[in-house]
Amino acid sequence: MTGAAPPAGPLAGLRVLELADEKGQFCGKLLGDLGADVVKIEPPGGERCRHVGPFLDDVPDPQRSLSFWYYNTSKRSITLDVASADGRALFARLAAKADVVLETFAPGFLAAHGLGYKAMAPDNTGLIMCSLTPFGQTGPWRDYLSADLLHMAAGGEMASCGYDTSDAPDAPPIAPGGGNAWHMGCHYAMMAILAALVHRSVSGEGQYIDASIHEACALTTESAIANYVYRGEVLKRQTGRHHAAGTTPRTQFRASDGNYVCALLGGRLNPRFVRELAELLDGYGMAGDLKDPKYQDQAFVTENTSHIIDDLVANFIASVPAEEAYHAAQQRGFTWGAVRAPEALLDDPHLHDRGFWKQVEHPELGRSFTYPGEVAIYSDSPWRIARRAPLIGEHNLEIFCGELGLSRGELAVLAENGVV
């Protein structure tokens, strides 16, 4: 490595204070990986998301939560009880110099401790404070409790996900996994913060953002709202494919290796498409009667949709491994994909070509681990993981003493009194 500093991310130079649990930690990561200096303010002893598994080598330990690691890259950590008098004063000093404060406390908590936006703004007119909460700062559900599953229910995700009754007669609506209710809230909070930053870069003015996870989830069901608003339709769940007012042709087929393939066909079946499909299937000797000239008539194609999809395509996919069907189809211009388990992504050559997987050092363990990388390649201000998730209060000394000028003796007193 040469001594030249690597090019900075687009948010380089910004100081973000993050007081966030599972609801907002992903937003802090998005900011940090794009170059912001994110200081996570944890309660003394560590944020409770450190107790969420899985854990490294299945050894439960607040420093080994892979969930915490995942959502807290590119951040530094200090511990501070912001509800204590000393903590309040220290937080106010940090906030006076911060560009963004991201917080996920219950509505009104910070204001009750004199740390709300109205208290902070006079000393820092450029401050952007974003409160990301389950339901926002106002309204009848403001103080309701939530969880990922609860948001997926009330947001409308579950009403659209599940099974055809013929596949699983008694199946409930299904909430997709991965913690995506939190992701949805964080995406919208991130967008709002970025818009406020652009405004500030022109005007110098900060502002307050009241973001709601429930609303973010309610916004993330594509045409479900439009189908209701414009046609009065309530859509039905369909196995592995789009919700719809009626029953639609299936798009998910089992391949020879037991994995599934998502093959989009419905609504696209015309004579030209059928010719191309016949060529694809014929390469495997599976074209059946599809090369017959009778398929050059649109009416005939429409009448035989079920035969084409449920017999010919299903049989073709059943005869090859899912990855082979995926690549063979895509190389002929079909928008198909293998339904992969996440572990298959580690071997995806396309992701390797894009330099997607990153090695991140965990020096205290003497090991490095593979993390997912950038979703977008910036030509002038690259994304990067600046560091692994911080240990509990790892940066207390450099921030409280180095930056705020506390003596080590003062820091020790604060620790003894449970403030840090």
Add this chain to the structure above:
Amino acid sequence: MPRPRALDNVRVVDFSWVRAGPWATRWLGAFGAEVIKIEWPENERGRLPSTTTPQHLESNLNTSGNFNDTNVNKKSLSLNVRSPKGLEIVKRLIAVSDVVIENFSSRVLRNWGLGYDELRRIKPDVVYVSMSGYGHTGRNHQYTTFGPVAQAVAGLTFLSGLPDQPPAGWGWSYMDDTGGMYGAMCVLTGLYHRNTTGRGQHIDLSQMVASVPLNGPALLDITANGRGSRRPGFPPGNRAHWPGTPLVSNYRGPTVAPHNAYRTHPGGYNDWCVIVCHSDEEWRRLVQVIGTPSWAADERFATVAGRLRHQEDLDALIEAWSVTLGKYELTERCQAAGVRALPVQSAEDRVEYDPQLRHRQMYEALEHPALGAHKVQNAPFILSRTPAENTRPSPLIGQHTREIVEDLLGYSRDDLRAGFADGTFWPAKRARFPYQEEMLQ
């Protein structure tokens, strides 16, 4: 003085279509950017085919409800960019714009002669965001996606479903919505970077790649612990863990029970609620809400380990109670007692019954010239100084052609008429809408 908008004085040349790109630029428009959608009726995708045209209207380029909701806050310029004259006009537009955004396959814009090198020549600090399926680099860059394919290939589909069933997946293009969010984030970070450094750039976003991190901590369980997701009991439906299988995190949060969906009265298609207890204390509160039935004293249910092990019995007993209550009544009773519960809500439930969304004015009507007044989805956040607002309905196709060509780019009325006659602004042989005839007067 009018209230400032976050993206005042930002102009966006928007080549995007279908859903993911338009969902990105919808938000740029809500923040006050002037979004100019470049469209051509002969190869339009997004307005047609429409499954959201009101039953009483003819389905045409201006009557898709979903297009309207996806394209509020924009203007439309109808222009044949694949003609030399059209290309020249769009270059003049780019020269006075800040952002170029598109969601074509990876080589389309370059093949038109509008690759980043050319864009940069026209406008040195342009922020160019490409939103392709697989990105502009990598061996599969020419592959194409719709949301469901990106979700399948990237692992998200697999994370949804019941054990021993095919994946349930996502019942819509989650990655069109979310790809759009990332598209907007790319534009905003690009603008922030430009405003602070003076430099533009190309940001190469991939819908498939953007799906990958949304698998969450499952990815680190693979890379750090060597544990894959293809295992018994995974995904565990709506549960945090499937009984009878090894106790392993499901990447949704703490492993607890109860954690499931339960039927509610009167047993209709969406009469379900979900209940989650994150602690023994929350479990005891739920027991009180249920009325402290004798079964709840069973020692099998006294600990989280016991509740996880005996989920089949536990869930059946809870459901025997939940079916006696409507989902909103159940929610209110539980939440009043500090128990995590919410109803499964359909679109109708959200628009008509959800008291929180109503209080927050999530759905407000906007008048559209062809569709009439209909509710449009608002932003899920309130910015105190520069709120995101839906200020105009989606454009009719080519609705703002005259305004852009004459007022912004300085062409004459005769130029406009000539462009309509020679197929630059509308296919010469295609019938025009009345508002197009009007703009030629």
